[in-house]
Amino acid sequence: MPHQRVIRYLSADDLADGLARRLVRAILRRQDTQDEVHLCVAGGQAATRVYACLHDVDERTSVDPSRLHVWWSDDAFVPTGDAQRTSLRTLPLLLTAFHLDPSRTHPIPTMDGKDDADDAAYAYAQELGNTIFDICLLDVGESGAVASLFADDPSFSPHTTALAVGVTASPTPATERISLTLPEINRSHQVWLIASGARKATAVNESLLEGSQLPAALARGTEETLWWTDQLAAAQLPSYNCSL
Numbered sequence: 001m002p003h004q005r006v007i008r009y010l011s012a013d014d015l016a017d018g019l020a021r022r023l024v025r026a027i028l029r030r031q032d033t034q035d036e037v038h039l040c041v042a043g044g045q046a047a048t049r050v051y052a053c054l055h056d057v058d059e060r061t062s063v064d065p066s067r068l069h070v071w072w073s074d075d076a077f078v079p080t081g082d083a084q085r086t087s088l089r090t091l092p093l094l095l096t097a098f099h100l101d102p103s104r105t106h107p108i109p110t111m112d113g114k115d116d117a118d119d120a121a122y123a124y125a126q127e128l129g130n131t132i133f134d135i136c137l138l139d140v141g142e143s144g145a146v147a148s149l150f151a152d153d154p155s156f157s158p159h160t161t162a163l164a165v166g167v168t169a170s171p172t173p174a175t176e177r178i179s180l181t182l183p184e185i186n187r188s189h190q191v192w193l194i195a196s197g198a199r200k201a202t203a204v205n206e207s208l209l210e211g212s213q214l215p216a217a218l219a220r221g222t223e224e225t226l227w228w229t230d231q232l233a234a235a236q237l238p239s240y241n242c243s244l
């Protein structure tokens, strides 16, 4: 399994600003050498702060929106327009930052026209097809969850062949959600896990322990797995484990 690297910023603000810059540069580097770039984004407070910081990154104007696809790691299974939708909060920030082409944005289907969360997950899987994310951003939950994969939930199946799954008893609102599966996440070239603040410190530490089976521990990119943290989130890690 590729090595995991932990990057630690001093504060939550530094993390959001630094990660926004690194994200723009990573997209530009990929666009230099390949046609389409597929970015998967997460909700979560820290990830959303990163998207808000994209506006301050001058190089973002060099990103070619006609060659950038944006996908979501998970979302609430609720009606279109429901405030619980992650994409409702994140899409406007990303649209403005990159002037995205709406036909290249792929929000997870809503409840409208779908029988249940599994039906929506199936539709999302169809849309995904053979897509491999160049960068998959995941916001680490307090329990070591990523996307809407919760260690104790029966919908978390590390070896499933499905690309997306319906979650019907999420411990965090909304109760019904749709999530990428671990195998789909792990086809990504780069997996970037974000953890900010003291409430994430235990999850970060436990996920980085040898043999951890938490969803955050099992999420790995085929090329690289990076943990983007701030001092509070990385507080329980040995300092030699961190760069920056």
Ligand SMILES: O=C1O[C@H](COP(=O)(O)O)[C@@H](O)[C@H](O)[C@H]1O
Pocket: 042, 043, 044, 045, 046, 073, 074, 075, 086, 138, 139, 140, 141, 142, 145, 146, 147, 148
């Ligand atoms: O909405 C989401 O948030 C969680 C983490 O949320 P936070 O409020 O603790 O930052 C994240 O794991 C999930 O993927 C995302 O969709």
